[in-house]
Each structure stands twice: as C-alpha cells, then as structure tokens.
Amino acid sequence: MAESIAIASTAPSSLRATLRSGRGLTVLGGIGLVLIVAGPWVFDTYLLNILVKAFFFAIAAITVDVLWGYTGYLSFGQSAFFGIGAYAAGLVFTHSGFSVSTALLALGAAIAVSAAVGALVGWLSFYRGASPFFATVISLVLPIVLTQLLLSGGQWTGSSSGLTGYESFDLSIEAWYWVAGGMLVLFGLLGWLLVRSDAGRVLAAIRDNESRCTYLGIPTAAVKIVLLTVMATVAGIAGFGYGAFSGVVAPELTGFALGTELIIWVALGGRGTLWGPLVGAVLINVATAYLSGSMPFAWQLIVGVAFVLVIVLLPQGLVPLLLKPFGLGRIAARLPVLEVRETRSVAAQATEPALHMQQVAKHYGALKVLQGIDLEARAGELVGLIGPNGAGKTTLMRCMSDGAERSAGTVKLCGHDIRDLPPEACVRFGLGRKFQNANIFESLTVAQCLRIAGTLLEKPSLVRQDAALRLPAYALDVVRTTGLDAKLATVARDLSHGEQQALELAMVLALEPRIVLLDEPTAGLTKTERSQIGDVLASLAHRHGLCCLLVEHDLDFVEQIATRIVVLHQGTIVMQGSFEEVVNSPLVKTIYAGSAHAPQEAA
Numbered sequence: 001m002a003e004s005i006a007i008a009s010t011a012p013s014s015l016r017a018t019l020r021s022g023r024g025l026t027v028l029g030g031i032g033l034v035l036i037v038a039g040p041w042v043f044d045t046y047l048l049n050i051l052v053k054a055f056f057f058a059i060a061a062i063t064v065d066v067l068w069g070y071t072g073y074l075s076f077g078q079s080a081f082f083g084i085g086a087y088a089a090g091l092v093f094t095h096s097g098f099s100v101s102t103a104l105l106a107l108g109a110a111i112a113v114s115a116a117v118g119a120l121v122g123w124l125s126f127y128r129g130a131s132p133f134f135a136t137v138i139s140l141v142l143p144i145v146l147t148q149l150l151l152s153g154g155q156w157t158g159s160s161s162g163l164t165g166y167e168s169f170d171l172s173i174e175a176w177y178w179v180a181g182g183m184l185v186l187f188g189l190l191g192w193l194l195v196r197s198d199a200g201r202v203l204a205a206i207r208d209n210e211s212r213c214t215y216l217g218i219p220t221a222a223v224k225i226v227l228l229t230v231m232a233t234v235a236g237i238a239g240f241g242y243g244a245f246s247g248v249v250a251p252e253l254t255g256f257a258l259g260t261e262l263i264i265w266v267a268l269g270g271r272g273t274l275w276g277p278l279v280g281a282v283l284i285n286v287a288t289a290y291l292s293g294s295m296p297f298a299w300q301l302i303v304g305v306a307f308v309l310v311i312v313l314l315p316q317g318l319v320p321l322l323l324k325p326f327g328l329g330r331i332a333a334r335l336p337v338l339e340v341r342e343t344r345s346v347a348a349q350a351t352e353p354a355l356h357m358q359q360v361a362k363h364y365g366a367l368k369v370l371q372g373i374d375l376e377a378r379a380g381e382l383v384g385l386i387g388p389n390g391a392g393k394t395t396l397m398r399c400m401s402d403g404a405e406r407s408a409g410t411v412k413l414c415g416h417d418i419r420d421l422p423p424e425a426c427v428r429f430g431l432g433r434k435f436q437n438a439n440i441f442e443s444l445t446v447a448q449c450l451r452i453a454g455t456l457l458e459k460p461s462l463v464r465q466d467a468a469l470r471l472p473a474y475a476l477d478v479v480r481t482t483g484l485d486a487k488l489a490t491v492a493r494d495l496s497h498g499e500q501q502a503l504e505l506a507m508v509l510a511l512e513p514r515i516v517l518l519d520e521p522t523a524g525l526t527k528t529e530r531s532q533i534g535d536v537l538a539s540l541a542h543r544h545g546l547c548c549l550l551v552e553h554d555l556d557f558v559e560q561i562a563t564r565i566v567v568l569h570q571g572t573i574v575m576q577g578s579f580e581e582v583v584n585s586p587l588v589k590t591i592y593a594g595s596a597h598a599p600q601e602a603a
C-alpha cells in the first residue's frame with residue numbers, strides 16, 4: 001500500500017550536503033585509521049604512551065557526548081564508571097594475580113558493576129518527576145561518593161595511593177596502541193551509527209523537547225536509563241583498558257575532576273558531533289602531557305579559560321569550526337520518501353466512549369479550578385470546549401491526558417482507566433494532544449519530527465535511517481495540504497508559525513490517535529490556514545471516525561465544525577448542546593457578559 005513520492009529528487013542541495021558530509025567523514029575516518037595503523041612507526045614511545053591513555057579517555061568522552069551533546073543530560077559522573085572499570089582491573093590483578101581467567105573476571109566485573117551502577121543512577125536520576133537539575137546533582141554526587149569509598153578501602157583499594165605494580169597483559173606499547181586505537185575506532189563507529197540512526201534522532205528529540213516526546217508515547221525515562229546504563233558500561237570498558245594498560249589506578253580516576261575534564265574536552269571538541277569530542281579529548285590529553293610539566297598552573301588556566309570562552313562564544317565547539325572551511329559539517333539527514341501507512345482498525349473498539357470523565361476535580365491548594373466534571377465524547381464527534389478566560393479549559397485537557405493532574409474523579413480513554421499514569425501511557429490508550437503553542441522538535445527537520453512521531457508504532461532502528469517515512473492518510477493530508485511535503489528537509493524552527501502548527505498536528509495524527517485534544521488550534525493562523533485546519537478536523541471526525549475535542553475562543557470556527565459545544569465556567573460544566581442552543585442560552589450570555597470572548601451568533 002505504498003503511494004510514494006520521490007521527494008529526494010526535489011532537493012538536490014540537501015543531497016549534495018549529505019554526500020559532502022559523508023565524504024568528509026570518510027576523509028576524517030581515513031586519516032584516523034592511517035594514524036592508528038601507522039602510529040607505532042611515526043610516534044616515539046613517550047607519545048605512544050600518552051596516546052594509548054588518551055584513546056581510552058576519548059572513549060569515555062564519546063559517552064559523555066552521547067549523553068550530553070545528543071540527549072541533553074549533563075553528567076559529571078562518567079568518570080565514576082571509567083574508574084569502576086579501571087579499579088576492576090587493578091583490584092582483581094592485585095589480589096588474584098594475572099591469568100586469562102582473572103582477566104576475564106576483571107573485564108566481566110568492569111562491565112557488570114558499571115552497568116549495575118549506571119542503571120541505579122539512571123533510575124534515581126530519571127524516575128517520574130525528577131528534574132534535569134536533580135539528575136545532574138546525582139551525577140556530581142556519584143564520583144564524590146565513589147572516591148570516598150576508595151579512600152576508605154585501606155590496603156584493599158590502596159586508599160589515596162591507589163594500586164600500583166600489578167601484573168597485567170604482556171603487550172608491547174605498539175600492541176597496546178593498536179588495541180586502544182581499535183577500541184576507539186570500534187566505539188566511535190558504534191556511536192556514530194547510533195547517533196545518525198532513527199533511534200539517535202529520538203535522543204535528539206528528548207534533548208529538544210522531552211514533554212513532546214512523552215505526548216508521543218515515548219517512555220523517555222526508560223530510554224534515558226537504558227542509554228545511561230549502556231554508556232556507563234562503555235566507559236567502564238574504557239576504564240578497564242586504562243587500568244590494565246597503565247598498571248596504576250588511583251581514586252582520581254573515579255573523581256569529580258576527571259568527570260569535569262571529560263565535559264571540558266567534549267565542549268571544546270564540539271558537543272553533539274561525536275568526532276569533535278573524540279579529537280578534542282585526544283589533542284588536549286597530548287597537549288597536557290607536553291605542556292603541563294613546563295607550565296603546570298598556566299596550562300590548567302588556559303584550558304579553563306578556553307572552556308568558558310567556548311561555552312559563551314562557540315557553543316558548537318572548536319573542531320567543527322576549524323573544519324568548516326573544508327566543508328565538513330554535521331551529519332546530514334537522509335531525505336525519506338513519503339508513504340501512506342495503513343491505519344489500525346478502530347471499529348472493534350468503537351463501542352466504548354473515546355472519553356469518559358466522572359466527577360473529575362482539580363485543586364491547587366485551596367483554589368478549586370475544576371469540580372464535578374462529568375463528560376463523555378464518542379468516536380466521530382467534534383466537541384468544542386468553550387468558556388471565558390480562566391474557566392479551566394486547559395486544566396481539563398491536562399486532566400484528560402496525564403493521570404497525575406487531577407485531584408479526584410476517574411478518566412477513561414477508550415475504555416482504559418488512566419489512573420495516575422503518565423502521558424505516554426495515555427497516548428498508548430489512544431490519546432493525541434496538540435498544544436496551544438506549536439510543540440515540536442525545533443532543531444530537527446520536518447521529516448525527522450514526523451518520523452519520531454511514529455516511534456510508538458514503528459520501532460526506530462538503532463543503526464540505520466529508514467528510507468521511507470510512513471504516515472496515516474489523514475496525517476499525510478495535513479502534510480500535503482499545508483505544503484510541508486516540500487519542506488521535509490527544513491529545520492522545524494525555520495518554519496512559519498502556521499507551518500509549525502500544521503507540523504505538530506501531523507505529528508499528533510501520526511500516532512493514529514482515537515481521541516485528539518486541540519488547545520486553540522487556530523490561534524495566530526491566517527484565514528486560509530484556519531479554513532485548512534477546519535477542513536482537516538471535520539474530515540478527521542466525520543470521515544475517519546476520530547473523536548476531536550477542541551478548546552477554542554473563535555466561535556465562528558467552532559460553529560463551522562463542532563457537532564457539540566460544552567461550556568465551562570468557573571471549573572464546572574454549565575451547559576452542553578448544539579451551537580444554536582448555546583449561543584441563545586441566557587445563562588451563557590450572562591456568563592460571557594463583560595468577557596472579551598462573548599459568544600455571538602456567527603454571521
């Protein structure tokens with residue numbers, strides 16, 4: 001069932017950008033590979049030593065970039081996982097000696113402990129209701145706690161001196177260089193595949209607008225916990241390599257200072273680019289090794305000042321800036337081909353009302369915003385929710401779409417009691433919510449926004465970009481009617497207000513919802529755009545059998561499309577009926593008397 005549009009051929013400049021970016025990355029990767037293969041013949045032993053350690057640190061920097069640059073989680077705690085890996089090597093080799101089995105034991109311990117601690121930290125940081133600030137504070141506390149544990153470990157951990165002189169892999173410095181370089185290439189490649197894949201775009205969407213992600217049914221907390229666990233494991237493996245190579249582990253490896261340095265390397269290199277932090281980490285480590293001896297204090301100061309300057313003046317980092325003249329930009333998105341997706345059948349579930357609210361109330365302390373709300377809406381209905389400013393319309397929508405919002409009463413969506421479940425669960429019950437201000441992913445392209453909107457129905461690949469973008473027919477209608485199909489490669493923030501509103505509506509419809517909530521969908525739209533959206537909503541309800549509930553002050557618009565009007569006043573439903581019944585009601589006229597939005601019969 002594939003009606004395809006060859007969008008790719010209509011956007012040659014984007015294709016060129018894709019090719020250019022691909023070529024640039026190939027050139028960069030080629031240079032890196034040559035250096036890694038030929039390094040032992042080019043560099044002296046001292047530099048090889050520095051580079052082996054720098055490669056392990058660079059792997060940890062990549063994990064920071066995936067978490068911070070791509071997902072928006074600023075973590076000072078990746079050093080803790082690096083230290084766990086290093087200490088796994090140091091402790092096992094010191095206390096059990098070195099053999100193949102102890103090496104496997106140490107590697108297994110590095111992986112298991114860093115993954116377990118990562119999962120625990122992730123759960124503590126991202127449980128429902130935790131703020132990003134709280135998550136960052138936990139990432140600060142982790143290295144401090146771990147360092148204290150190591151300091152109080154006595155002879156077992158070596159306390160402040162750490163562990164030294166243990167036996168490890170009997171490899172030459174050249175072999176270590178290739179091992180560390182190979183690991184860097186491997187993890188760099190895996191990271192690159194992830195961040196440019198469809199799943200990688202979901203991480204960027206979480207960074208851009210986590211709330212919108214939850215209203216697209218994406219379990220953002222679970223995604224972040226899994227991601228942190230994986231990144232903790234990778235940092236742990238890098239730490240194991242470091243500990244096995246250096247033959248020395250010290251509490252500083254788990255510490256806050258290294259955690260901060262990782263962030264500095266990522267910021268200076270260019271967060272959100274992957275190769276920027278990689279190059280940044282290696283170069284700064286090499287420079288530090290050569291310069292910190294001759295100017296110990298000045299060097300730290302130079303790095304610190306450079307960090308501040310980059311954060312303030314060059315948030316994209318230094319490496320992308322230096323490579324820009326050579327045409328090596330960020331990873332360009334592949335332009336997909338639009339296809340119609342067969343929608344799920346709703347007929348079997350249509351016996352239940354799409355929305356059923358009983359005795360719903362909402363209080364803010366002593367302020368009663370909603371009381372005794374009983375409301376039902378069915379498939380195919382288009383309900384207009386009107387009322388003066390402050391009547392509680394938006395609050396009512398919040399109570400329909402988030403189980404934690406209401407203070408009392410029950411809400412059922414398509415027969416499912418939402419209890420105190422979060423928005424992503426309500427979305428799974430068939431809810432789609434469009435906000436008053438366009439709630440989209442500003443740094444992503446139109447195509448990427450639409451793809452992410454379908455995440456609930458089509459699991460995104462972890463390693464590749466899908467060449468097709470499938471949308472239900474009614475979402476595709478919105479995309480075409482509003483001309484978004486010609487702007488698939490446009491970054492969402494560059495769209496006009498009306499286009500952003502249309503994009504958000506198309507994203508909501510990509511979920512194939514059974515009940516669509518729309519908060520003032522015509523606000524700020526031109527006359528043409530209003531009439532387009534009116535046609536779309538009428539078709540959703542009457543042709544496709546969706547239940548639409550819209551809050552709207554524009555009564556002309558409501559009259560044209562609504563099948564029923566619900567009037568809310570001071571937190572209670574005072575009347576329901578047809579448009580004529582409502583506008584002719586003396587009660588409603590009294591309520592609106594003096595209001596800026598007095599209802600008048602539309603001309």
Ligand SMILES: Nc1ncnc2c1ncn2[C@@H]1O[C@H](COP(=O)(O)OP(=O)(O)OP(=O)(O)O)[C@@H](O)[C@H]1O
Nearest residue numbers: 364367369387388389390391392393394395396551
């Ligand atoms: N977080 C909050 N804390 C306290 N009071 C709140 C909060 N959110 C909303 N209110 C109050 O609840 C009442 C209803 O607000 P709500 O935004 O739901 O009204 P509305 O009908 O959507 O208004 P408008 O048409 O202006 O958007 C208002 O008096 C508002 O001040």
